[in-house]
Amino acid sequence: MSVAAQDKPNVIIINADDLGYGDVSCYGMERITTHNIDRLADEGVRFTNAHATAATSTPSRYSLLTGVYAWRQKNTGVANGDAAMIISPETPTLATLFKRNGYATAAVGKWHLGLGDIKGEQDWNGNISPNPSDIGFEYSYIMAATADRVPCVYIEQGEVVNLDPADPISVSYTTPFDGEPTGRDNPELLRMKSSHGHDNSIINGIGRIGYMTGGKSALWRDETIADSITQHAVAIIRENAGTQFFLYFATNGIHVPRVPGERFAGKSGMGPRGDAILELDWSVGEILLTLDELGLSENTIVIFTSDNGPVIDDGYADDAVELLGDHNPSGNMRGGKYSIFEAGTRIPFIVRWTDNIPAHKTNDALLSQVDLFASLANIIGDKRQYDEAMDSENHSDVLLEQTNAGRNFCIEDAYSRSITDGKWKYIASSNGSKVAWETGIETGCLPEEQLYNINKDPGEKKNVAEKYPEKVVFLRNMLESEQLPKVAKVPHAN
Ligand code: NG6
Ligand code: CA
Numbered sequence: 001m002s003v004a005a006q007d008k009p010n011v012i013i014i015n016a017d018d019l020g021y022g023d024v025s026c027y028g029m030e031r032i033t034t035h036n037i038d039r040l041a042d043e044g045v046r047f048t049n050a051h052a053t054a055a056t057s058t059p060s061r062y063s064l065l066t067g068v069y070a071w072r073q074k075n076t077g078v079a080n081g082d083a084a085m086i087i088s089p090e091t092p093t094l095a096t097l098f099k100r101n102g103y104a105t106a107a108v109g110k111w112h113l114g115l116g117d118i119k120g121e122q123d124w125n126g127n128i129s130p131n132p133s134d135i136g137f138e139y140s141y142i143m144a145a146t147a148d149r150v151p152c153v154y155i156e157q158g159e160v161v162n163l164d165p166a167d168p169i170s171v172s173y174t175t176p177f178d179g180e181p182t183g184r185d186n187p188e189l190l191r192m193k194s195s196h197g198h199d200n201s202i203i204n205g206i207g208r209i210g211y212m213t214g215g216k217s218a219l220w221r222d223e224t225i226a227d228s229i230t231q232h233a234v235a236i237i238r239e240n241a242g243t244q245f246f247l248y249f250a251t252n253g254i255h256v257p258r259v260p261g262e263r264f265a266g267k268s269g270m271g272p273r274g275d276a277i278l279e280l281d282w283s284v285g286e287i288l289l290t291l292d293e294l295g296l297s298e299n300t301i302v303i304f305t306s307d308n309g310p311v312i313d314d315g316y317a318d319d320a321v322e323l324l325g326d327h328n329p330s331g332n333m334r335g336g337k338y339s340i341f342e343a344g345t346r347i348p349f350i351v352r353w354t355d356n357i358p359a360h361k362t363n364d365a366l367l368s369q370v371d372l373f374a375s376l377a378n379i380i381g382d383k384r385q386y387d388e389a390m391d392s393e394n395h396s397d398v399l400l401e402q403t404n405a406g407r408n409f410c411i412e413d414a415y416s417r418s419i420t421d422g423k424w425k426y427i428a429s430s431n432g433s434k435v436a437w438e439t440g441i442e443t444g445c446l447p448e449e450q451l452y453n454i455n456k457d458p459g460e461k462k463n464v465a466e467k468y469p470e471k472v473v474f475l476r477n478m479l480e481s482e483q484l485p486k487v488a489k490v491p492h493a494n
Helices: 035-042 057-066 094-100 222-239 272-293 369-379 469-483
Strands: 010-016 045-047 104-110 139-143 154-156 170-172 211-213 245-250 300-306 349-352 361-363 410-413 417-420 424-427 450-453
Touching: 010 057, 010 272, 035 272, 035 300, 035 349, 057 094, 057 369, 094 104, 094 245, 094 369, 104 222, 139 222, 222 245, 222 272, 272 300, 300 369, 417 469, 424 469, 450 469
Parallel strands: 010 245, 010 300, 045 361, 104 139, 104 245
Antiparallel strands: 045 349, 139 154, 170 211, 300 349, 410 417, 417 424, 424 450
């Protein structure tokens, strides 16, 4: 369905980082209550079989924004803070889509899709170009990569915020800067020890990936990242209350380093990882309260999701392992972040649109974040032919709870690749490492092909490839044919 021009909804996508399927109470978390995320589920539809396209952040976000599987393009693995922009200017994105339809558009929070046109050559002291404005986001307030990667600064409209020109920033992912301490050489300066990696520059007492020097006045404070980006997201909603807007709000929580603000520190009883979940829930609450106050709750589509599955120890000794107790962030599924097993990409996915979707529903349709492009285009009545968004399918009927017939099949990507039709899941053979470094997470890479009856065996415990060879052949062929290059057939209409 699509709606009349004057009734077009605002759209907010809240994309959490590394939040597992089982990490919020409406998906089974018992140790803490995520009241605001639960409220969204209560007032909308909670999807139980929705997927990110990849088990790490950069490729997952690439797909969500472009409607294309990231593995079709080179260099879409986890990006460093000095990566060039991965989505080339003029590529249609969700932001372009909304902008062309008269919406105000904004990206706030974790970016992790590269900036500038040449790796390592960004002008951190001037205008960084291209930036999100070149792919449709009229406003952006972002962190370049992850909180554990330099540069540890906010970038607004392509420029570092609060930069003192007398203290310019330099960034390198290869060479330390003279006189700057590193986690490797100065562990005594760390307030949070690393458990693996994260031993380059020390910023705010935390070892990071990559080296930076300068920009002291611009450095973020880890304790207030959630506050800062939430405030900016709220400000965008307020400023655009009188018009239609699209807000892509990508939280820093609950990625490492987990350094929640003082209001949340120690509150979960699960250490910083649990505290970060409470803080994330607070951020969601601020968005919902702002919509309530402005009378926008009814006609704003709010989508809450996560970029990939959960990880407990992702490189910092922050008690997440010790205080996990009986909580299972992966729900009843196998694997986690980095994994081709189900918990790598099956993520919380909640859609609320009070004006048009019934409340308190659960939907088990097979869906992928890559479908947001075509589905949202359909909902706002954009009939243009977006051939570039080649993997995006229009499942607006599913999103709006008019059916539960989702995708026929869905491809996922980690260190190997899988395809599922919702009943069966095939994992291609792979010689990759079986465990994702010191995280302890099973990647799902095995030299032999794997087949699971994902319906009956959601924990992927029993590989039945030998028992059902015809299913293996069918799904392998389907995966291989989908992986062939797709060519845009029709010229892109303006
Ligand atoms: C890994 C980092 C991890 C995290 C991840 C990206 C180490 C040892 N591990 O390389 O901490 O940053 O990359 O996570 O450096 S993501 O969610 O942004 O994809
Ligand atoms: Ca992530």
